[in-house]
Amino acid sequence: MAKTGEIAAFALGEKKTAMVNLPAQFVTSSTADVKGQKYSDLVDYANDSEKTSDLNNESITDLINLKEQFSKPGYANRNSAVTESHPIFGSDKLNYDNHDISLLRKDLDEAQENGNNIHELAFSIRGDWLVKNNLYDPETRMIDQNKLKHAEQDVAKTLINKGFNLPLGEDENDVVWFGVIHQDTDHLNMHLWFAKKNRETRPEMLKQEGKYKGQPIGVIPLEVIEQAKRQFRKQLMSSQELRRHREILKGVGGFKKVIVETAPENLLNDRHTKAIKQIYDALPQDMKGRWQVGNTHLTVGKGKMAKANRLTNQLLDDLFAKELKPEYEGFKSLAQEYDAINIEDQGVMHKGQRKWSENKEDELRKRLANQLYKHLAQIEDTSLNDIDQQMSELLSQFKQREKSGNVDKNKMASSPQGEKLVSRLLNNTVNLNSKPVGEQTPVRGGSFNKISRLWQQDIRAETNAERQYLRNQRKVEQEKEQVDDEYQKYRHL
Numbered sequence: 001m002a003k004t005g006e007i008a009a010f011a012l013g014e015k016k017t018a019m020v021n022l023p024a025q026f027v028t029s030s031t032a033d034v035k036g037q038k039y040s041d042l043v044d045y046a047n048d049s050e051k052t053s054d055l056n057n058e059s060i061t062d063l064i065n066l067k068e069q070f071s072k073p074g075y076a077n078r079n080s081a082v083t084e085s086h087p088i089f090g091s092d093k094l095n096y097d098n099h100d101i102s103l104l105r106k107d108l109d110e111a112q113e114n115g116n117n118i119h120e121l122a123f124s125i126r127g128d129w130l131v132k133n134n135l136y137d138p139e140t141r142m143i144d145q146n147k148l149k150h151a152e153q154d155v156a157k158t159l160i161n162k163g164f165n166l167p168l169g170e171d172e173n174d175v176v177w178f179g180v181i182h183q184d185t186d187h188l189n190m191h192l193w194f195a196k197k198n199r200e201t202r203p204e205m206l207k208q209e210g211k212y213k214g215q216p217i218g219v220i221p222l223e224v225i226e227q228a229k230r231q232f233r234k235q236l237m238s239s240q241e242l243r244r245h246r247e248i249l250k251g252v253g254g255f256k257k258v259i260v261e262t263a264p265e266n267l268l269n270d271r272h273t274k275a276i277k278q279i280y281d282a283l284p285q286d287m288k289g290r291w292q293v294g295n296t297h298l299t300v301g302k303g304k305m306a307k308a309n310r311l312t313n314q315l316l317d318d319l320f321a322k323e324l325k326p327e328y329e330g331f332k333s334l335a336q337e338y339d340a341i342n343i344e345d346q347g348v349m350h351k352g353q354r355k356w357s358e359n360k361e362d363e364l365r366k367r368l369a370n371q372l373y374k375h376l377a378q379i380e381d382t383s384l385n386d387i388d389q390q391m392s393e394l395l396s397q398f399k400q401r402e403k404s405g406n407v408d409k410n411k412m413a414s415s416p417q418g419e420k421l422v423s424r425l426l427n428n429t430v431n432l433n434s435k436p437v438g439e440q441t442p443v444r445g446g447s448f449n450k451i452s453r454l455w456q457q458d459i460r461a462e463t464n465a466e467r468q469y470l471r472n473q474r475k476v477e478q479e480k481e482q483v484d485d486e487y488q489k490y491r492h493l
Contacts, residue, residue: 003184003185004184004185004186006184007083007141007183007184008083008136008141008142008143008183008188009141009186010126010127010130010136010138010183010186010187010188011126011127011186011187012127012128012131012138013128014126014127014128021122021123021124022121022122022123022124022225022228022229022232023121023122023124024119024120024121024220024225025065025066025119025120026066026117026118026119026120026218026219027066027067027070027117027118028117028215028216028218029111029112029113029114029115029116029117029118030115030215031067032070032112032118033112035067035070037067037070037071038070038108038109038112039070039108039109039111039112039118039195040104040105040106040108040109040112041070041073041074041075042069042070042074042075042076042108042193043074043076043077043088043101043104043105043108043178044073044074044076044077044101045098045101045102066118066120069120076088076178076180076191076193077180080184081180081182081183081184082180082181082182082183083145083183084145087180087181088100088101088104088178088179088180089149089152089153089178089179089180090104090177090178090179091153091156091177094145094146094149094150096178104176104178107176107197108176108195110176110197111176111195111196111197112195114196114197114198114199114200115199115200115215115216116195116196116197116199116200116216117195117196117215117216117218118193118194118195119159119193119194119195119218119220120191120192120193121159121191121192121220121225121228122189122190122191122192123152123189123190123191123192123232124187124188124189125187125188125189125190126187127186127187127188129344130143130188132238132241133236133237133238133241134238135147135148135236136188143181143183143188145181147236148181148188148190148236149179149181150235151232151235151236152179152190152192152232153179154231154235155192155228155231155232155235156177156179156192156194158224158227158228158231159192159194159220159224159225159228160175160177160194162224162227163220163221163224164205164217164220165204165205165217166202166204166205168194168196168205169196169197170198170202173197174196174197174198175194175195175196175197176194176195176197177192177193177194177195178192178193178194179191179192179193196216200216205217244341245338245341248334248337248338248341249338251330251334252331252334252335252338252360255327255328255330255331255334256331256360256364258327259324259327259328259331259364259368260364260367260368260371262324262327263319263324263368263371266319266323266324267315267319267372272315272318272319275311275314275315275318276315276372276376278311279308279311279312279315279372279376280376280379282307282308282311283305283308283373283376284304284305284308287304287305288377289377291305291308291370291373291374291376291377292305292370292373293305293309293366293369293370293373296309297362298310298312298313298316298362298365298366298369299313308373309369312369312372312373313365313369316365316368316369331360331361331364332357332361335356335357335360335361336355336357338356338357339355339356339357342355342356
């Protein structure tokens with residue numbers, strides 16, 4: 001990251017760098033004490049004559065080591081990086097005046113005297129993402145500082161309350177934190193510093209062994225930092241970008257729903273009889289009733305389930321290439337579109353890192369495989385001799401329900417999960433009335449009839465659970481929007 005020497009002259013046209021980087025670091029009080037540094041040195045009063053001279057900061061690239069920041073008094077609100085007269089903000093105010101700064105400095109010194117670490121996280125935000133989400137106008141070089149600060153206020157709660165084994169503060173007054181927006185580098189940077197004020201005595205929050213035994217824990221787990229980044233992005237996205245994300249996710253969910261619901265009638269037919277019999281023969285009989293893919297992929301593994309998993313994966317490949325080709329291609333297309341969004345937001349993926357679409361496909365295949373294994377376990381050993389006949393007989397009844405010889409996919413477009421995006425994609429990319437089921441005549445069911453019936457019951461139960469979850473999520477979002485609306489009204493009174 002380079003210093004531009006100008007305010008809000010952010011780099012544009014970058015396509016391979018992340019929307020947000022969030023490096024985290026901390027300094028122990030003992031380290032600062034040895035060097036004669038004070039936590040309160042990070043901030044200074046808003047009086048320009050007392051502020052740090054720009055000449056002292058010419059070499060700063062902004063995201064410097066926290067230890068070095070203490071050697072540059074007033075680093076947080078230095079003139080060359082900020083545009084506001086009172087740029088420091090905290091949990092209660094967006095602009096701290098000189099009185100607020102006095103209290104802040106006192107709290108920071110108290111935290112240091114009590115032996116607590118000071119933590120810093122820095123949000124480095126790409127210019128293109130700011131423009132796309134209406135946070136930055138490159139022509140006027142104006143940024144929406146209030147919206148950025150509100151987002152950091154929310155994220156600070158997550159990091160302080162969930163970043164450690166216990167909440168950092170023992171009550172709401174036991175943590176001091178402040179933030180600032182810096183604009184003098186090619187990416188916009190937002191800093192967040194925080195510390196516990198009272199001496200830490202809780203065993204869960206202290207190192208219990210090693211060189212630093214007895215000192216407060218300093219490292220924040222990576223998964224918490226990733227959660228904070230996701231929360232930060234969502235808070236700052238424009239309504240248009242949020243809608244785009246939601247539509248794609250709903251579309252992926254719509255295709256998944258149709259695939260899961262129609263898999264039984266497409267798998268349990270005479271074309272797949274031989275493949276399913278091979279899968280059944282490959283399943284370890286001493287594990288019957290406990291057949292699961294497990295924590296591996298269908299194509300990986302050397303355990304007892306490995307052969308059955310590979311055969312099941314081949315069966316799904318065949319199913320997705322023929323009977324469920326339009327649905328599967330729609331599922332993959334939208335999932336890969338979401339991959340592109342993730343690259344825009346998070347940067348080019350690291351070697352070995354799995355894409356979102358790959359994880360979603362693995363989840364889908366595992367779900368179908370585990371459903372198949374569960375219901376194959378219902379086959380009685382006495383049925384093995386006529387399994388071919390039973391497979392041939394079973395889903396002829398599906399053809400009876402579809403005498404026209406075509407599967408009506410319009411039901412997908414009207415499903416709650418699919419909604420408009422799925423309907424549009426299907427109408428634009430596939431012929432909804434072009435998939436023959438095959439000639440079959442209705443005859444008796446048998447053991448596989450029982451399998452199909454149980455499978456459909458499970459699917460209905462899972463679908464109902466998913467719908468209830470989505471209803472609850474929508475209710476939470478609606479309540480949050482109502483609160484936000486009331487807050488906005490209050491702000492303009």
